[in-house]
Amino acid sequence: MIAKSFSDLVFDDVFMELSEVLPQTPVFVKLEGFSATGSIKVKSAVRMIERLELENRLRPECSLIESSSGNLGLALSMACAAKGYSFTCVSDPNISPQTAKMIESYGARLLIVKQHDKNGGFLGSRIDLINAMLAADHNLVWTNQYESINNVEAHYLTTAPAILRQFPAPDYVFVGAGTTGTLGGISRYLRQQSPHTKLIAVDSAGSVTFGQPSGPRYIAGLGTSRPPKIRKHSNFDALVMVKEEDAVRMCHQLAYKKGILLGGSSGTVLCAVQQYAPQISRSACVVAISPDFGDRYMDTIYNPRWVASHFPHFYAPKSTVELSDECVIFT
Numbered sequence: 001m002i003a004k005s006f007s008d009l010v011f012d013d014v015f016m017e018l019s020e021v022l023p024q025t026p027v028f029v030k031l032e033g034f035s036a037t038g039s040i041k042v043k044s045a046v047r048m049i050e051r052l053e054l055e056n057r058l059r060p061e062c063s064l065i066e067s068s069s070g071n072l073g074l075a076l077s078m079a080c081a082a083k084g085y086s087f088t089c090v091s092d093p094n095i096s097p098q099t100a101k102m103i104e105s106y107g108a109r110l111l112i113v114k115q116h117d118k119n120g121g122f123l124g125s126r127i128d129l130i131n132a133m134l135a136a137d138h139n140l141v142w143t144n145q146y147e148s149i150n151n152v153e154a155h156y157l158t159t160a161p162a163i164l165r166q167f168p169a170p171d172y173v174f175v176g177a178g179t180t181g182t183l184g185g186i187s188r189y190l191r192q193q194s195p196h197t198k199l200i201a202v203d204s205a206g207s208v209t210f211g212q213p214s215g216p217r218y219i220a221g222l223g224t225s226r227p228p229k230i231r232k233h234s235n236f237d238a239l240v241m242v243k244e245e246d247a248v249r250m251c252h253q254l255a256y257k258k259g260i261l262l263g264g265s266s267g268t269v270l271c272a273v274q275q276y277a278p279q280i281s282r283s284a285c286v287v288a289i290s291p292d293f294g295d296r297y298m299d300t301i302y303n304p305r306w307v308a309s310h311f312p313h314f315y316a317p318k319s320t321v322e323l324s325d326e327c328v329i330f331t
């Protein structure tokens, strides 16, 4: 493969068989972390920018702005740098420090909103800031991943067909929901091409996307404190809500015991598979989406101190020996 640009590096056909999530049934995890900027979001970023250009709403004199918990911001930073647009990413204190540094490494501006919205999250405050900035600058363009049909179509055109190329008739597909772009695109495609497949939506406890009560959340990527408008495109068979603490435990277990380092939203989706296990027959073909790897979460979900401070009841792994404030040795 010879790519013409970094954003062409999308590896949609990589799956891994995990035999440890369910006792008798393998789970095929679609690994999105190999694509450019390390996440599923490069597909949404490229699609949204290209459509805005085609519609002449994004012109050379324009700058781009977006609200992101990290991965879309990073993908847009890369794509904007390659195309010569300046880009501002509006995020919040839950962004992984590594992702924040990577966004700035592409020359983008990162604004962190610290004020909670009325549901105790930050999304409402991030969007309020963007609206104020749009009102003050008419050359500023918002991709708006929460409302853009192009965020849904990106997955209808890429992620979903890639699943059926590998597994022509999956029984279950588990998909985490942030903006619901991935869920919406996959649901539209599966309903048309594989109607018997059961689509299971996964969200973090505390997220209000599907009308559940709001609560504090710290894992970037999944959940919202304000339901995204594109949610209406998602048609699924069941919703599984997962406690963030359980998702972190899943990530740690896969890393320590299996050598698989996944991001927090992947841990959440695999917890959902376990929670849903009583409904899954032994012979079922189960697919789950892993939006990114764990390497960008060293300061958060793989940092014992961060875990202890955010989840006070989380058990510390026995193998962790704390030496000083600066040094932790894993034996």
Ligand SMILES: Cc1ncc(COP(=O)(O)O)c(C=O)c1O
Residues within 6 Å of the ligand: 039, 041, 069, 070, 071, 072, 176, 177, 178, 179, 180, 181, 182, 183, 220, 221, 222, 263, 265, 266, 291, 292
């Ligand atoms: C790590 C991670 N997981 C899951 C998602 C959710 O994807 P979507 O916004 O398509 O619902 C995102 C979105 O940014 C993400 O970054």
